[in-house]
Amino acid sequence: MIFSVHVEVRLRPGIADPQGSTIERALPTLGFDGVKGVRVGKSIRFDIDAADESAARAEADDLCRRFLTNPVIEDAVIHVEAGAAAGATS
C-alpha cells in the first residue's frame, strides 16, 4: 500500500542558522518589523510502498537518518499519510 511522506528537515535547536538570521535581519527594511525566529529548512516529499503505516514510518525514519539528514546538525519531522500524494507523478 502507498503512503505519502512529507519530511521537514530542520537545523537542530541550538545550531546556528546563518541563512535564517540573515533573512530576519533584512526584514525590517522591507517593513516587516514584527517577524522573529526565522529558521530555514528543507521540505522533501515522496511516496513509500509499505505493508502498513508503521512500516512506512520506520522506512522513512531510516531514510532520514542515513541519507536525508545528518543527525549531527539536523532533525527531521516526518508526516506519513495513506495514499499517494496529490499531484505526484511517477
Added chain:
Amino acid sequence: MSRRVGVVVFPGSNCEQDMLEAMALVGAEPELLWHGDETTNGVDAVIIPGGFAHGDYLRPGAIARFSPVMAAVAEFAAAGGPVVGICNGFQVLTEAGLLPGALQKNRGLKFLCAPAELRVESTDSILTRSAEAGAVLQVPINHFEGNYTCDAETLAQLRDENRIVLRYVDNPNGSVDDIAGVCNAGRNVVGLMPHPERATSELLGSTDGLALLRSIVA
C-alpha cells in the same frame, strides 16, 4: 565621453576590487558605490560585480535587490544609463526585474569554476558593442547558480529582439538556449554569468574579456 564607472558593493560582494583593477586597464575611472547609499553618485556606468551579496542566503540576489542603491540603479537604467551585472550581479538584476529570467542551480548541481568559450551573438548592447560579432571569447565562469531559465514566451522574445548577446559554445550549466548573457529591451542593461574581468591578462590566461569591458566605456 566620460568614463566614471561605479562598482556596487553589497556586504558579501567579492569581485569589486578585481573590477576596479580591470576597468582601470581599459581606461575607465572606477569607483565603489556602497549598497546603503541611495545614489549612483553621478557615474557614467554601473557595474554590479560578482560575489555572494548577503551570503546568497534565501536566493542569490533576493536580499540585495532591496538595497537602497538598487533603487538608484533602477532609475539610472530607466534613464538609459549603462548597467552591467556580472555573475552575482546578473542574479541581482534578474531578481530586481531589470532583466528577464532567473538563474537556477547548475545542471550538475555543483559549483563550477572553469574556463568557458563564449560566442558574441549580438554587438548591439553596451557590453558587446566593441566586440566582433561571431567572435569566440575565452572567459572563465565561476558560479553555482548560473543556469539561465525563462519561460518559452520570454525566450522567443529574447530571440526575436536579438537580446541574447552571448552564448556558451559548450554549455557548462544547462542554461536554456546556451545563454550566457542577455540584455534588456533598451540594450543598456546587460547581465552575464562569465567573468570578463578575469580575462584581462596573458599571465592569467586570456585577454578576451577586455573587448567586453571596453564596450562599457566606449
Added chain:
Amino acid sequence: MDDAIHRSLGLTDEEYGDICRIIGRDPNHLELAMYAVMWSEHCSYKSSRIHLKRLPTEAPWVLVGPGENAGVVDVGDGIAAALRIESHNHPSAIEPYQGAATGVGGILRDIFTMGARPIAIMDPLRFGPLDDPRSRWIAEGVVSGVSGYGNSVGVPTIGGETVFDETYKGNPLVNVLCLGLLPTDRLVLGQATGVGNLAVLLGSSTGRDGIGGVSVLASAGFSDEESDAEKRPSVQVGDPFEEKRLIEACLELLDARLVVGIQDLGGAGLACATSETASRGGMGMDVDVNAIPRREQGMEPFEVMTSESQERMLAIVEPADLERVLAICERWEVRAAMIGIVTPGPATGDADGGRLRILDGFDGDVLCDIPAASLHEDAPLYNRPCIAPASFDEATRTLGTEPMPESTDVAAELLELLADNRWVFSQYDHQLFLNTVEGPGGDAAVLRLKHPVTGVDTGRGMALTTDGNHRWCAVDPRQGTALTVAESLLNLACVGARPLAVVNCLNFGNPEHPEVMWQLSEAIDGMAEACVAFESPVIGGNVSLYNESLGSDIDPTPVVGMFGLIDSLDRRPPGVGLVNGGRLLLLGTTQPELAGSRWARARGHRGGRLPSIDFAEHLRVAGVTRSLVASGLLAGVHDVSNGGLAVALTEMAVRSNLGISAARIATVAELFSESPSRVILCVPPENIAAVENVCSGAGVPVSRIGVAGGDRISVKGLLDIPLADAVSAWTDRIPSALGAGTAQD
C-alpha cells in the same frame, strides 16, 4: 569536589593536582572547564611540544615564527606574507560539510588576525577509498564545504592534493592552509597591552554549538557508533557571510590603526582568546560574562567561555577609540560588544597581577580568578614513550623483510594510478583577486605578487605547494618526511620559485601508542634535516593526533606546505605539458627502488627501504630546474613523484592530449620508482643543446628519454597503450566514483 568531573573533562589526576597547586585551592566548574579545554591535546600540544622544538624556525626574513596565530615572512617591497596550516579532521569525519567549512573559516581568521588580507587557500584532503560509500559521503561533503565556504567568503582556493587510501577510512584528513598579505608595517600581534584598554568581541553571538567542540572532538578517537553519536552536538555551523563582513571590518579597523592587538576565537573560544591575549601582553584581564552576546538563553558561564561558536574575533582597543571601532563595525553589520578590560600584570611591574577574572557583571561576583598565563605556559608537557616497530631495522632503516612482488601487467598497473582531481578543484573559485597564474592541478600554484593595499604589481610571483606521502612515512617516517619536504622544494622549482618558508600539519595516530610517538618524533627529525639543508625555516604548524578508527592508527601523514618566491614573473611557467615533437629529458638519476611507492602499496606491499636522498644533489636539480623554467627554453616540466616516471610521463601526456614514446627505462622498478631529485623536461628540439649545457654546467645529470607526439604512450620494452585509455582512466576515475552515490553508514 567530585574527582570524576575532571576525568570526564579529559584531565588526569596529576593535571588536576597541578591546577589546584597553581590556583592554591580546588577549582570551580568554570575554572576546571577552562583548564580542561586549554590543556587538551588540541590546544596545548602537550605530547608534541617537546619534539617540535627540534625544527629550525629562524631566518633573516622571518618576521614571526611559530607560536603566534600565523607565521610571517618578509617578501620585499614593503610586503609581508602570513602563512598558516590547520587540520579539521575530526569534525569533518562526522559532519563533512560543516567540518570542512568551519576549518576554512578558522584558518582565515588566523591570517587576518595578523593584519593580513587572506588571498589564497590550499586544501590537502585525504579520504578513505573510493569504493567505500561512507568515504565518498565524506569526500563529497568536505569538498562541498570547502567550496561553499571558501567561494562565498571570497578567498580563492588555489590548490591542495586529494588522496584516497584505505588508511583514512572513517578518519579523513582535512587540512587547510591559508596565505595572506599585509604591508610590513601593519603587522599586529594577538596581545593585550595597556592597562584600562578594552577587549571588544566582534562577530557572531555565542551559542552552545561547539561547547568544548574542537578540543574534545580532536582529543579522542572514534571507537564506535555510540560515542560518535554523543559527540555530535559539538559540531558547529559556519557562516561565510558573517566571516566576510568580519574580515572587511577587521581590516578596516587595522588600516585605521584602531586596534592594539587582535585575536581570533578558535579552539577553546573565549577562554583561549582572553587568556592568550593577556598573557602574551604580560597583562591580566577582567571579563564580564554577561556582556557577551548570546544566541541562546540560559547559558552557563562555562558554556559561554568555552563555546567555539564561529566567526568571532577579540580586539583590544584604547577607550578613546571605542566609538570609532563600533561605527566601523556597524557599517559592516558586524556585532561588537565591549566585554573586558585589560588589567595590570607582571609586565606592568605588578607581580600579583596577570589574573584572568571572569565576572558576573564588572562590579559583580568573581566567577573565575586564575593566572592568565597558566592556561598556556603551565600546560602539561609530556615526553611520551617512543618505540620503533619491531619489524623496523634501525641500522639499515628497513621495514620488514617481505620481498617486493613481481609486475604482472604494467599497463593495468599504470592505469589504476591515474586520477585527475579536476572534479574537486572545479568546485573551488581559484581565480578571485586576479592573481592566479597557475591554479590547482599543476606542480605548484603560482600567484602574482601585488601590494595588498595599493594593488601595485611587483612583477614578482609567489608559489605554494602542499605535499604529503603516508606511504613513504609508513615505511620510514624520518626519511619519508625528508623526501616529502624535498618534493615540495622540487614542486616550487618546477614553477620557477625558490623556497622561503615551510608550515606543517602533522597528522598522526594516538600518541599514547609508543609507535605513533616514534613516528612523530622521527618525522620531525626528518623534516628538520631537510628544512635545514634547504634553508627553509618552519614558521608554523599544527599537530593533529588521535587520528584513528576502531583502534587502528592512520599511517603517519606529515603534510608540508611550502611557500616560495619567483623573482621575475614576466611569463607563465611552462607547466605540466608537452608540445608535439618536443624531446623528453630527465634530470637526475633513478634509483630502481620500489619501497614505499604507490606501485608497491597497490600490490599490498608496505615495507622495505626508501630511496636515499642527497640534499646537495637535490638542491642542484632544483636550481637547474628553476633557471630553466625562467629561461623560456622549456615547453613543459614536471617533477617525478608518486607513481614514478610512469605516472609523471603519462600526466604530461594526458594533460596535453599528446602521446609519448620513451626509452632507456630498463625495468619496472625504474618505471615506478619514486626516488627523489628528478624532473622531466619537454624541450623543443632547437633548445636541446642549450638546455643540456645548462645542466652540465651545474653538474646535474641529464638524459634524453623520449619524444612527445602520436597517440600512444609507449616505453620501449615495458609499456605500449593507447593515449585514449590513459586519458579516460585519468579523467573518469573520480567523477565516476563520486557520482556513484554515498551513504552515511
